[in-house]
Amino acid sequence: MYALRRVLxxxxxxxxxALVVFSLLYFSPGDPALVLAGESATPAEIERIRGALxxxxxxxxxxxxxxxxxxxxxxxxxxxxxxxxxxxxLQRAMPTLWLSLLAMVFAxxxxxxxxxxAAWQAGRAPDRVAMGFAVLGYSMPVFVLGYLLxxxxxxxxxxxxxxxxxxxxxxxxxxxxxxxxxxxxxGVVYAxxxxxxxxxxMLEVLQQDYMRTARAKGLGLWSMLLGHALxxxxxxxxxxxxxxxxxxxxxxxxxxxxxxxxxIGRLTVDAILRRDYPVIQGVVLVLSGVYVLINLLVxxxxxxxxxxxxx
Amino acid sequence: MNATVASTTGSAPDGLSLRDVxxxxxxxxxxxxxxxxxxxxxLAPWLGTVDPQSLSGARRLKPPSTDIWFGxxxxxxxxxxxxxxxxxxxxxxxxxxxxxxxxxxxxxxLLAGFVRWVDAIVMRVMDGLMAIPSILLAVALIALxxxxxxNVILAITLSEVPRVSRLVRSTVLSLKERPFVEAAIVxxxxxxxxxxxHILPNTLAPLLVQGSxxxxxxxxxxxALSFIGAGTPPEVPSWGxxxxxxxxxxxxxxHLVIFPGVALALTVLAVNMIGDGLRDVLxxxxxxx
Numbered sequence: 001m002y003a004l005r006r007v008l009x010x011x012x013x014x015x016x017x018a019l020v021v022f023s024l025l026y027f028s029p030g031d032p033a034l035v036l037a038g039e040s041a042t043p044a045e046i047e048r049i050r051g052a053l054x055x056x057x058x059x060x061x062x063x064x065x066x067x068x069x070x071x072x073x074x075x076x077x078x079x080x081x082x083x084x085x086x087x088x089x090l091q092r093a094m095p096t097l098w099l100s101l102l103a104m105v106f107a108x109x110x111x112x113x114x115x116x117x118a119a120w121q122a123g124r125a126p127d128r129v130a131m132g133f134a135v136l137g138y139s140m141p142v143f144v145l146g147y148l149l150x151x152x153x154x155x156x157x158x159x160x161x162x163x164x165x166x167x168x169x170x171x172x173x174x175x176x177x178x179x180x181x182x183x184x185x186x187g188v189v190y191a192x193x194x195x196x197x198x199x200x201x202m203l204e205v206l207q208q209d210y211m212r213t214a215r216a217k218g219l220g221l222w223s224m225l226l227g228h229a230l231x232x233x234x235x236x237x238x239x240x241x242x243x244x245x246x247x248x249x250x251x252x253x254x255x256x257x258x259x260x261x262x263x264i265g266r267l268t269v270d271a272i273l274r275r276d277y278p279v280i281q282g283v284v285l286v287l288s289g290v291y292v293l294i295n296l297l298v299x300x301x302x303x304x305x306x307x308x309x310x311x
Numbered sequence: 312m313n314a315t316v317a318s319t320t321g322s323a324p325d326g327l328s329l330r331d332v333x334x335x336x337x338x339x340x341x342x343x344x345x346x347x348x349x350x351x352x353x354l355a356p357w358l359g360t361v362d363p364q365s366l367s368g369a370r371r372l373k374p375p376s377t378d379i380w381f382g383x384x385x386x387x388x389x390x391x392x393x394x395x396x397x398x399x400x401x402x403x404x405x406x407x408x409x410x411x412x413x414x415x416x417x418x419x420x421l422l423a424g425f426v427r428w429v430d431a432i433v434m435r436v437m438d439g440l441m442a443i444p445s446i447l448l449a450v451a452l453i454a455l456x457x458x459x460x461x462n463v464i465l466a467i468t469l470s471e472v473p474r475v476s477r478l479v480r481s482t483v484l485s486l487k488e489r490p491f492v493e494a495a496i497v498x499x500x501x502x503x504x505x506x507x508x509h510i511l512p513n514t515l516a517p518l519l520v521q522g523s524x525x526x527x528x529x530x531x532x533x534x535a536l537s538f539i540g541a542g543t544p545p546e547v548p549s550w551g552x553x554x555x556x557x558x559x560x561x562x563x564x565x566h567l568v569i570f571p572g573v574a575l576a577l578t579v580l581a582v583n584m585i586g587d588g589l590r591d592v593l594x595x596x597x598x599x600x
Contacts, residue, residue: 013435013439015439016435016440017439024451024452135583135584139579139580141535141576144568151565162562249447250444250535253539254535254538268447269540269541272453272540275454283447284448284451291443
C-alpha cells in the first residue's frame, strides 16, 4: 500500500512540473520564428515559419498536443538543429550519465568515511576538520573548484587533460582521465551534504542503548560502526542522497561548461543562448523527472534498511 | 526572541543575549568576513577603485602587481575594482532573495498550516516546483523574462519559496499540537493575536537559520547563472560574469578567475558559517543534525 501510494503521489508532481515548464516557455517574449528566419526575413516569411512551427495556435491546444507528445516520448523538434529533441537528448545522455555516476561514487567514497569518523570522534579534532571540509565543500562554487582543479592537476602538474570528453570505447584511461576532475568537482558539494547528514545520523544512533550493549559484549570498533550504527543511520543518509541529487543535476550544467563535456548540461546552455524552447522544455522536464524518480526509489528502498517499514 | 528560545529548548534559560550569539566562534568568524564584504559593497567608490567599466589598453591582461592590485582583464578593465563592485551585486541578490522568499514563504506556509484546502492545492504546486532543480527553474524563468538583476532575484526566489513554505507549514502543524497553542485556542484568543503572539515568534528561529542558507544559496546560484550566460547582463560587474569572461583565457591569466572566485567562495562560506552558528545557538535540538 505504501509503495502504491508513494508511486501515485508523483503524478501531481509531474503534472505541475510539466505545466510550469510548458507555460514558462509558452509565454516567453523572444520569438523563435524571428531567430530562425534571420535578420533579412520579410514579415510574410516570419509568419510562414510561425505557422510551420505551430507557434500561432492557442495555449491549450499547444499544451494538450505537447503533453500527449511527451507521453509518447516525443518532445518536439529542436528549432536550431531541425532534429527531434528526444534524439538530441539521447545523443548527449551518455557523457552526463557517466559524469553523474562517477560523481556519486566519489561523493559516497568521500562522505561516508568522513561522516562516520566525525561522528565517532564527535567534538574532537578529526570531527572539526571533517566538518570544516564539509562547510568549505558546499560553500565552494562548482565552477571555481573546477578551475582550481584544472590549474593544479592539468596546468601545473600536467597529470590530466585540461578539458574535453572521451567515450569508454576510446579506452579506459583516456575515458577516465577526462572524467576524474569533472566528477570530483561535481562530487564535492554532494559529498559535503552527505557527510554532514551521515555525521548527525550516526551520532543519534551511537547514543542508543543497543550501541552500549554492542560495545559491552566486546564487538570490534569497525563492526560496531559499520554493521550496527551505519545500517541504522541509513535512512536519513539515503534521503539526503536522493534530495542532494538535485545539486548534482544543477551542477552538471555548470561542470560540463567548465570542462567542455558534450552532455545534457552543455545542450541546455547552448539551447538557452539560442532560445531553442523545445530543447529547454525537454531537458528541464526530463531532468526533473529523473530527480523525482530517484527520490521515489530512495523512498522505496527504506524497507531494505528497516524491516519495520511496510509496503 | 526570548519566547523562541524558551519554547524550543524546553528548560528555559532566560533567553539569549546578543553577546552569546556574537561569541559563538563560527558566527564571529563568518560575521567578520561578512562585515568586510558589506563594507566593500557600501564603500566601493572610496576603496581605491576606478570605474569598473573603464577600459585601459595599458591594463589589458596584466598580471597582478603593486600598481594594478588584481591585474587587468582581456579588455583592460581593472579586476580589483570589478571584484569590489561585484560584492554589491552578490549581496544585493542574496539579501533580496532571502527577504522576499521568506516573506512569501511565510505567508504561504501559515495559510497552508491553517486552511485545509489551501494546504491541499498549494502544497502540491510547491512539491512540483521543488522537483525542478533550482538552476533549471531559474534558467527557464530567465529565458522567459530576459537577463536583468531583478529577474535573477525573481527566478532564484521562485525556487526557494517552496522550501520556506514547507518549513513554516510543518512548524505550524507541530505548534498546533502543542499545549500552549491549544490552550490559547481554548480560551478564545482571537486569530490575529494567536498568530502574532504564539505562532510567529516560534517560526522565527528556524526562519533565521533557513534565511542565511537561502542567502548563501542565492549568491551561489546567481554566480552560476551568470557563468552559464543566463544571469545578470554581461556588462554588470558580478563575480559570475567576471569568471565567465575570464574562462576562455584562464590558462594564461588565472587571476581573472581566482580573485572573483575567492571573493565568491569567502562570501558563501561566511554566510553558511553564520547559518550553522545560528542553528547551534538558537536550537540545541538542531545541534545533532
